Amino acid sequence: MAAKNDATVLAFEKKLVPSDGYLYGTTWNDRSNLKPLALTPKSVRGTISNRLKPALQNDPLKLNAEVEKPNLQTVDACALAEDQDTLKLSFTLKVLGGVDKPSACNGPNFNASYPGVAQAYIEQEGFTELAKRYAVNIANARYLWRNRVGAEKIEVVVDTGDGEQLVFDAKQFSLRDFNAANMDLQKLAGKIADALCGRLPYLLISVEAYALVGKAQEVYPSEELILGNGKGDKSKILYAVNGTAALHSQKIGNAIRTIDTWYPGHDDGAIGIGPIAIEPYGAVTNLGKAFRTPKDKADFYSLFDRFALGEKLSNKDQEHYVMAVLVRGGVFGQSGKE
Amino acid sequence: MTRRLLLIPHLQIHNANAMSSPYTIGFPAMTAWLGGVHALQRHLRQQGLTDIELTGAAISCHRFDLQTHKGQGDFVHSIVGTANPLDKDGGRPAFVEEARCHLEVSLLIELQGFDTDERERLEATLNQQLCRMKWAGGDVLAVKPVEIHTVDEDDDHSVRKLLNRLMLGYVLVERRELMVQVMRDEGRDALDALLDFLKLMHRSEQDENGKVTWSSQRKAPGWLVPIAVGFQGISELGQAANQRDLGTPHRFAESVVTLGEFKMPYRITNLDDVLWQYHADTERNLYLCRTLTAANLIGD
Numbered sequence: 166m167a168a169k170n171d172a173t174v175l176a177f178e179k180k181l182v183p184s185d186g187y188l189y190g191t192t193w194n195d196r197s198n199l200k201p202l203a204l205t206p207k208s209v210r211g212t213i214s215n216r217l218k219p220a221l222q223n224d225p226l227k228l229n230a231e232v233e234k235p236n237l238q239t240v241d242a243c244a245l246a247e248d249q250d251t252l253k254l255s256f257t258l259k260v261l262g263g264v265d266k267p268s269a270c271n272g273p274n275f276n277a278s279y280p281g282v283a284q285a286y287i288e289q290e291g292f293t294e295l296a297k298r299y300a301v302n303i304a305n306a307r308y309l310w311r312n313r314v315g316a317e318k319i320e321v322v323v324d325t326g327d328g329e330q331l332v333f334d335a336k337q338f339s340l341r342d343f344n345a346a347n348m349d350l351q352k353l354a355g356k357i358a359d360a361l362c363g364r365l366p367y368l369l370i371s372v373e374a375y376a377l378v379g380k381a382q383e384v385y386p387s388e389e390l391i392l393g394n395g396k397g398d399k400s401k402i403l404y405a406v407n408g409t410a411a412l413h414s415q416k417i418g419n420a421i422r423t424i425d426t427w428y429p430g431h432d433d434g435a436i437g438i439g440p441i442a443i444e445p446y447g448a449v450t451n452l453g454k455a456f457r458t459p460k461d462k463a464d465f466y467s468l469f470d471r472f473a474l475g476e477k478l479s480n481k482d483q484e485h486y487v488m489a490v491l492v493r494g495g496v497f498g499q500s501g502k503e
Numbered sequence: 504m505t506r507r508l509l510l511i512p513h514l515q516i517h518n519a520n521a522m523s524s525p526y527t528i529g530f531p532a533m534t535a536w537l538g539g540v541h542a543l544q545r546h547l548r549q550q551g552l553t554d555i556e557l558t559g560a561a562i563s564c565h566r567f568d569l570q571t572h573k574g575q576g577d578f579v580h581s582i583v584g585t586a587n588p589l590d591k592d593g594g595r596p597a598f599v600e601e602a603r604c605h606l607e608v609s610l611l612i613e614l615q616g617f618d619t620d621e622r623e624r625l626e627a628t629l630n631q632q633l634c635r636m637k638w639a640g641g642d643v644l645a646v647k648p649v650e651i652h653t654v655d656e657d658d659d660h661s662v663r664k665l666l667n668r669l670m671l672g673y674v675l676v677e678r679r680e681l682m683v684q685v686m687r688d689e690g691r692d693a694l695d696a697l698l699d700f701l702k703l704m705h706r707s708e709q710d711e712n713g714k715v716t717w718s719s720q721r722k723a724p725g726w727l728v729p730i731a732v733g734f735q736g737i738s739e740l741g742q743a744a745n746q747r748d749l750g751t752p753h754r755f756a757e758s759v760v761t762l763g764e765f766k767m768p769y770r771i772t773n774l775d776d777v778l779w780q781y782h783a784d785t786e787r788n789l790y791l792c793r794t795l796t797a798a799n800l801i802g803d
Contacts, residue, residue, distance in 0.1 A: 173745040182642045184517060257644065261635055271747050366631045390584045391572050392598055399574050406568070406605070414517065414642075415585060448589030455593040464591060 170470040172272030172498060179494030180264055180361060181299065181421060185404075186256040186308065186412035188386055190249035193318070193377045199253055201409035202384065204241045206399065211236035240401040243410045247381045252312055256417055258303070258370045260356075262363030264491050279473045286488055287362050294485055295492065296358035298343045298424035298440075300350050305338035306374045308412070308420035311385040316376040324371045325356050335374070341439045343424070361492065386410040422493055427482040428456040429463050443489040445497075465490045469497065504656045506774065507617050509557070510668055511610040511633065512647040513565065519641025521569055521602035524731035524760040528582075528602035529569065531639035532731035533675070533763070533779055533792045536562050539638045540612055541781075543629070550628050554616035559778035563669035563768060566607040605641075609669050613778055614651070622651060656774065666768045673765035674777045675730070677797035681723060682762055700727050700762055730763040736788030759791060 191199035265283035319335035360368035447457030734756035
């Protein structure tokens with residue numbers, strides 16, 4: 166039997182480090198005038214509209230009694246002001262190298278083989294494929310998430326720190342594939358690849374995305390995950406930093422690494438939902454579904470255990486996927502009991 | 504005596520670990536900061552600056568944003584959580600409550616073995632490395648260029664000028680001596696002594712007209728906080744299964760928690776009050792971070 170991946174403590178730091186995304190309101194034609202967006206709590210009288218038990222549904226009296234209850238709720242909301250028609254989202258993205266070094270590792274076998282494998286990948290591929298896909302996701306403004314829906318125009322301004330601004334018309338870039346070709350895009354992808362390969366010490370990109378969503382329209386910051394929130398009466402709490410509505414950095418990171426078109430079923434029109442985020446099990450949160458299951462031997466751990474010990478994977482796409490998970494980072498150790 | 508100090512101004516950190524100790528959340532533990540400084544020293548040595556020693560560090564906090572939420576009418580704060588990725592069936596794994604914070608700090612680090620000819624190289628290496636590091640488990644979003652200062656300890660003015668660079672903020676100083684005093688004088692055990700200083704006492708007084716006035720106070724003035732400052736070894740040195748580093752002996756340990764105080768830098772007069780150092784007391788199996796001033800006060 167071939168050597169076993171013996172690392173029980175194994176972790177990789179993320180190599181794409183996004184900041185929180187801050188939301189501002191402005192106008193499409195005059196962007197110099199911009200204001201941070203604040204959250205506004207509002208209380209509404211809701212309706213009872215959930216699916217009721219058959220016993221209630223069939224008894225008109227009981228049904229009336231049920232739906233007459235005032236369903237009072239307090240929620241956070243965020244919207245542009247009445248004189249603003251454009252949402253500005255700004256964040257920075259740091260790109261680091263050093264994917265050939267785990268941040269913590271205790272396996273001698275693993276340590277002996279993995280760095281060579283990673284360096285071979287860097288030498289052969291130079292991260293060009295991954296960098297291009299990340300760049301497309303920066304250009305297509307996927308990180309606007311729901312704010313992207315229904316926006317009339319979207320413009321993305323990227324500054325890679327050398328004084329020159331790259332401007333992208335986000336609607337020109339598809340969310341379904343990564344076939345775009347564009348001078349500015351190549352420039353951005355080249356820089357990201359350089360940083361991932363370690364040719365640059367690090368790269369700091371600042372991104373400003375402008376979305377024309379219409380005057381006084383509602384915009385969507387991240388919602389906070391609060392456990393054990395029993396007593397408070399607010400049922401939806403949005404994220405803000407120093408009073409400015411914001412998107413969580415994790416959410417921006419997820420959008421940028423939505424580059425996985427190599428999962429089983431991607432080409433199948435019935436299943437395929439376009440690119441999914443790079444995750445060890447190909448998990449898509451809002452579908453509650455994992456596309457890369459260990460049963461198909463398509464999950465990260467099945468591939469990585471072979472790859473890290475120098476075994477060839479069946480195609481380049483699988484290598485891209487494995488390296489993309491390492492760029493994402495995470496704790497990949499296994500139980501020492503087996 | 505002149506001392507050389509390295510200032511890392513306005514380090515902005517995102518999603519840092521907010522465990523101050525195993526029991527409390529708040530400002531990241533002192534071990535996290537000294538660990539970061541040690542990582543920095545190891546990097547400098549790998550880069551060929553082999554004589555450099557970073558012997559102590561002070562930390563000043565400019566902005567602190569703990570990720571908790573307290574709604575109207577809530578009695579306690581709840582931790583704002585993050586979700587783990589879905590498992591292999593697409594299901595949601597258990598939530599793990601982890602306290603996080605965003606913060607902005609300045610670090611003042613004592614430099615030894617520093618050759619002025621290497622100044623430029625040192626500064627360039629540091630500026631580059633700082634952006635690539637993690638601090639207290641959080642990501643560095645931005646940092647201003649580092650500065651190297653020389654101060655004459657006997658010249659109050661030069662010390663003051665440097666400490667002013669830590670404004671506006673609060674520096675963490677050690678207040679272990681308060682606990683030691685209460686344990687010695689009042690015979691309390693360590694946990695009681697710690698709690699004595701943290702609890703708020705509400706007292707009522709009734710004057711001759713029957714009017715009741717309430718007052719609230721703590722045992723000692725100042726912004727006292729519990730902090731983790733190191734480890735107490737609880738097993739022999741040896742090998743354990745699956746230990747992280749096979750080349751270094753392993754030992755089980757538990758955290759040492761003591762009192763710290765956040766002070767405005769203008770109230771500091773002596774650099775030793777704020778510079779924390781590693782100290783290993785191998786006879787008592789203690790691995791501590793401490794300030795020289797506190798160590799001298801207690802006499803260990």
